[in-house]
Amino acid sequence: MDDGKQRKALSLSVSSFGSSTDNELDLHAPRPLPFATERALTLGKALASFGYSSWQPATRNGSAETLGLEVDGAISAVGHDEVLVVHIVSHGHLAESGAVYVVGSDGRTHALTDVEHWLKAVENFPDRPYTLFLLDLCHSGVAARLPWQVALADGSSRAWIIAACEPDQQAFDGRFSQAAANILDKLYRGRLDIDRSMRYVPLATIAREIRREVDVLASAVGSFRQQVTCSIIDISANVDLPFFPNPDYVDDECYRVRGRIDTALAPFLDDLDEAFDARHFVGRATGHGPMADRIGSGCFSGREDELIALTGWMNRDEDGAIRLVTGSAGVGKSALLGVLVCAAHPVLRIPTKLLWDRVARVPAKIPHMAAVHARQRGIAEVTESLARQLGFDGCVSPEDLVDKIRQSPTLPMLVVDALDEALEPLTLMDRLLFPLVTASNVNGAPICRLMVGVRSDPEFARLRAAAVAANGLIDLDDVSDDRLRRDLEEYVDKLLKSQAPYDQRKHAAARANFAAAVAEALVSRRAGRRWGEFLVAALYTHHLLTTYEPIVDFGAAEALGLQVPSELSEVLELDLRQRSNVPFLRPVLAALAHTPTPGTLGVWGFLVCTASRVLYLFLSLFSWRRCRSAGMGGARVSRRAWRAVPRSASPAGGAVPPSWRVVSGAGS
Numbered sequence: 001m002d003d004g005k006q007r008k009a010l011s012l013s014v015s016s017f018g019s020s021t022d023n024e025l026d027l028h029a030p031r032p033l034p035f036a037t038e039r040a041l042t043l044g045k046a047l048a049s050f051g052y053s054s055w056q057p058a059t060r061n062g063s064a065e066t067l068g069l070e071v072d073g074a075i076s077a078v079g080h081d082e083v084l085v086v087h088i089v090s091h092g093h094l095a096e097s098g099a100v101y102v103v104g105s106d107g108r109t110h111a112l113t114d115v116e117h118w119l120k121a122v123e124n125f126p127d128r129p130y131t132l133f134l135l136d137l138c139h140s141g142v143a144a145r146l147p148w149q150v151a152l153a154d155g156s157s158r159a160w161i162i163a164a165c166e167p168d169q170q171a172f173d174g175r176f177s178q179a180a181a182n183i184l185d186k187l188y189r190g191r192l193d194i195d196r197s198m199r200y201v202p203l204a205t206i207a208r209e210i211r212r213e214v215d216v217l218a219s220a221v222g223s224f225r226q227q228v229t230c231s232i233i234d235i236s237a238n239v240d241l242p243f244f245p246n247p248d249y250v251d252d253e254c255y256r257v258r259g260r261i262d263t264a265l266a267p268f269l270d271d272l273d274e275a276f277d278a279r280h281f282v283g284r285a286t287g288h289g290p291m292a293d294r295i296g297s298g299c300f301s302g303r304e305d306e307l308i309a310l311t312g313w314m315n316r317d318e319d320g321a322i323r324l325v326t327g328s329a330g331v332g333k334s335a336l337l338g339v340l341v342c343a344a345h346p347v348l349r350i351p352t353k354l355l356w357d358r359v360a361r362v363p364a365k366i367p368h369m370a371a372v373h374a375r376q377r378g379i380a381e382v383t384e385s386l387a388r389q390l391g392f393d394g395c396v397s398p399e400d401l402v403d404k405i406r407q408s409p410t411l412p413m414l415v416v417d418a419l420d421e422a423l424e425p426l427t428l429m430d431r432l433l434f435p436l437v438t439a440s441n442v443n444g445a446p447i448c449r450l451m452v453g454v455r456s457d458p459e460f461a462r463l464r465a466a467a468v469a470a471n472g473l474i475d476l477d478d479v480s481d482d483r484l485r486r487d488l489e490e491y492v493d494k495l496l497k498s499q500a501p502y503d504q505r506k507h508a509a510a511r512a513n514f515a516a517a518v519a520e521a522l523v524s525r526r527a528g529r530r531w532g533e534f535l536v537a538a539l540y541t542h543h544l545l546t547t548y549e550p551i552v553d554f555g556a557a558e559a560l561g562l563q564v565p566s567e568l569s570e571v572l573e574l575d576l577r578q579r580s581n582v583p584f585l586r587p588v589l590a591a592l593a594h595t596p597t598p599g600t601l602g603v604w605g606f607l608v609c610t611a612s613r614v615l616y617l618f619l620s621l622f623s624w625r626r627c628r629s630a631g632m633g634g635a636r637v638s639r640r641a642w643r644a645v646p647r648s649a650s651p652a653g654g655a656v657p658p659s660w661r662v663v664s665g666a667g668s
Contacts, residue, residue, distance in 0.1 A: 002051070003199060003245055006082040008129075009052040010074045013040035014061050014090040017107040029107045036089040039136070039177035043087055046184035050244055052085060064104030068112020075121050078129040083242050085132045086118070089177050092137030094167075100142040115143040122159035123152070132203070132243050133161045136176045141166040141229030155237035162207050164214075165226040172223055179213035179228075187247065194246050201244040204233070302487025303336055304360040306474050310340055310451070313472070314363040314413060321446035322437045324467035325453045326460075327476030330535025330568065333453040334373075336476070337417045340451075341371045344413065368408075371415035374422040379431060382422065386414060398432035402439055406447045417453035419460070429463055437466055476532075481523050488519035488537055495541045501550050510557035514544065517561025525566045539571040540564045547578050 013036040017029050037060055044054065055074045062070065071086055078084045091103040099116055101109035111117070115135065122128045135143060140163035149157070164176030186192050187201060192209065194201050211228035218225060233239065306325075312318050325333050342352040343362035346369065356362050370389035372382050379398060387395035390412055392404040405412060414436065422428045439447045454460050456477065467473040479487075492515035496502040502511050518540060522533040544551075544560060551557045565571050579585055 003242065005051075005242055006079070007047075007050065007052040007085070008055045008074065008078050008082060009044060009047045009085045009087065010055040010070065011040045011044045011047075011087045012062065012067055012070060012090070012102075013037050013088070014067075014103065014105050016061060017091070017103065017105055030091045030103060033089065033091070033174065035174045039089050039174035039181075040087065043134070043177050043181040043184075046181040046188070047085060047087075049184065049188040055084075061105040063106040064102070064108045064110035064113050067102055067104050068110050068117075071118050072112060072121065075118065075128060075131065078131075080127045080129060082129045083131075084129045085134065085243065087134040087136070087177070087180075089136040089174055092135075092139045092171070094139040094142065098142065100137065100139045100167075102137060115140070116146060119143065119146070119159045119161075123157065128158060130242060131159050132241075133159065133163075134177070134180055135161065135163045136171055136174055137164060138170040139167055140164050140171065141169065141227075144229050144231050149232055153232045153234045153237070155233060155239035157231065160203060160231045160241065160243075161229075162203075162210060162231075163229045166229050169226050170224070171226055172218070175214055175217050175223070175226070176210070176228065179210050179217055182213050183209045184244070187244065190248060194248060196246070196248045196250045198246050199249050200240055200242050201246050203239070203241045203243060204230075206244060302483070302490060303332065303476075306336060306476070307339075307359065307361045310336075310474065311361045311363045314340065314344060314366065314449070314451075320470040320472045321449060322463075322467050322470050323449075323451045323472040323474060324464060325451065325474045325476065326456050326464065328532050329455055331476045331532030332534045333455075333476060334417055335534070337415060337451065337453045341415050345369050345371060366413045368410040368412040369415075370412065371417070373417050374425075374428065375418040376421065376423060378423040379428045382416065382428060383432060398435070401432070402435050402447070405436070406439055406441055408447075411446070412448050413451075414448050415451045415453075419452055419454040419463075420457055425454075426459060429460065433463065434466070437463075481526070484526070484533065485519045485523045488522060488533055489515045491515075491534060492518050492537050492541055495538065496545075499545055506552055507550060509554040510551045513554040514551070514557040514561040517558045518564045521562050521564045522566070536564065536566070536568055536571060539568065539575075543571060543574050543578075546575075 013033075015034055015036040016032045040060075044052075055078070067088075067090075071088075074084060074086065088102055093101045093103050093109050095101060095109075099114050102113040102115065103109055104113065115133070118133070122131045133143065140161075144161040144163050145167055162180070164171035183192075183206060186209075187194070187206075192201075192205070194205070207228065207230040214226060214228055217223075309318075310323060310325075313320060313323055325337060327333055339356045339359055340363060342348045343356045343359075344364070344366045346365055346367055349365050368390065370386045372385045374382055377385075383395060383398050383401050387393075387401050387404070390405070390408075392401065395401045395404055416428075416433060419425050419428065419433070433450065433452060436448055436450050437446075441447050452463065454463070456475070464473065493511060496511045496515065501507055518537050522537060526533060548560070551560070565574065576586065576589075
């Protein structure tokens with residue numbers, strides 16, 4: 001989280017107000033704010049988590065002049081390359097001129113407590129720091145709606161405001177300061193969904209979350225409404241403000257590239273980057289907070305024969321318009337396609353080099369290439385994504401795309417993974433994929449090269465037959481026991497080695513014995529299994545990491561490895577037993593399993609369709625946030641587990657209509 005910047009915080013609070021008889025404006029001793037000091041201390045601790053140190057011992061109950069001098073002093077003393085946060089809890093006075101002033105402990109305002117004066121002190125001098133004002137004052141929204149601020153709405157401003165209320169509103173009970181502290185604490189603990197490619201958390205995100213939290217706090221006590229008001233910004237401006245470093249930031253091109261690629265291409269990164277998924281799963285499940293570092297290499301293992309065959313074809317060493325990668329769920333289809341796509345795709349190749357560099361063999365860069373992960377995508381979305389990546393405009397139908405490719409002077413490489421998990425897989429196959437394979441140009445040659453990942457389901461027999469005819473079928477279930485055992489052992493060993501302390505020498509024997517035992521057990525029981533061994537092995541390894549203290553004894557590690565379940569549902573059951581502290585976890589998972597799409601929207605759909613279960617599911621939904629923070633909502637492997645939720649876990653225990661049984665798996 002350290003970005004090398006010095007951060008200073010000035011927190012001022014006034015809890016009691018006197019009066020005097022001189023010629024300054026007398027506000028008739030405003031009512032006390034007994035909560036002010038506590039609110040300032042709480043927010044100060046939250047700021048300290050992000051590297052802020054106190055500018056100096058915070059002034060409590062200073063006079064108006066003293067408060068003004070404190071703020072002026074901090075603004076002028078903190079350097080240009082540093083960052084300053086000024087937090088004030090007091091009364092705000094709206095003058096007849098429309099200016100808002102901070103009231104001091106003497107019950108008065110002063111020329112130096114004009115908030116606009118502070119803002120101009122930052123903006124008008126180029127040596128001043130980026131400064132964020134957190135103003136817990138009545139009428140504080142005035143400071144965010146000054147006419148001259150419009151000229152700085154392009155993001156060039158150095159003074160930014162998050163104010164407790166609108167210009168004509170009052171602020172109540174230090175609620176804004178409490179909300180700000182709560183949100184910063186959530187951010188630090190990893191409970192806000194911030195993209196890891198962002199070095200700094202967008203200030204707009206912080207402001208929105210504070211506004212929501214203020215509303216929640218007000219509703220909880222039935223209090224008056226106040227609306228958080230913030231600096232004006234042009235919605236087209238690209239602003240990266242350094243106030244709050246992202247605790248989850250990863251200085252890795254793999255993450256930065258995500259913002260530049262087509263959304264249908266991004267899942268290939270997830271399928272390849274197994275080590276990061278494991279790290280994310282462990283961090284969320286154990287509740288240890290954000291993990292700012294990450295593994296620098298992937299855990300892809302084995303599949304050397306398939307890599308050699310597919311790489312040669314992608315490099316045009318072999319003929320054929322199609323290669324079909326098939327196999328049972330979890331056997332490693334998406335991982336295999338992921339490593340090939342990341343190595344060959346012109347956008348992904350360099351950023352993902354650490355993930356595929358040690359793989360046995362990968363293709364060269366392919367300039368004209370497009371890849372789509374079809375999970376939960378319709379034919380229109382798949383078509384549009386392929387067209388965008390190839391630079392084709394005006395493709396409104398699959399037929400348009402086929403015609404564009406036929407007219408192209410290049411021979412593009414197309415990859416479509418998870419065909420069986422598309423919204424309409426057979427339509428996608430019949431209208432787009434099969435025409436791509438069978439179409440030819442004026443010379444009678446194929447118009448493209450197509451690689452497809454799909455499960456071994458009978459409805460895709462037509463595509464399978466085309467692949468067999470072209471000598472292009474890659475069946476990942478069709479491997480010998482010895483080879484599968486070797487690949488599984490290497491895979492589990494890599495997964496464990498990516499996690500401290502299993503990367504240390506004293507854990508090497510335990511790591512090796514666990515990996516060998518898992519591989520032996522899964523291979524010996526592979527007959528008739530519905531789920532691929534690699535998925536079961538990955539989930540069971542996650543179970544080891546999230547449930548047990550690090551193991552040194554190689555005998556104990558071997559015994560645990562031999563206990564690996566044969567089915568995915570059994571692994572899920574093991575994991576659920578460890579989460580007994582999460583209320584209504586099973587009903588929530590059951591609701592997700594019975595809905596068309598995984599996630600919160602699916603729960604709502606189930607709720608609407610089953611009015612008789614409203615109360616039960618309402619309670620379940622209430623615990624959804626806890627389920628996510630317990631590690632059940634983000635990682636790729638956990639998404640796959642939706643398919644393993646037993647149907648008998650339905651909250652009402654009754655039959656489920658067929659229309660609810662459409663369950664989306666998460667990759668194969």
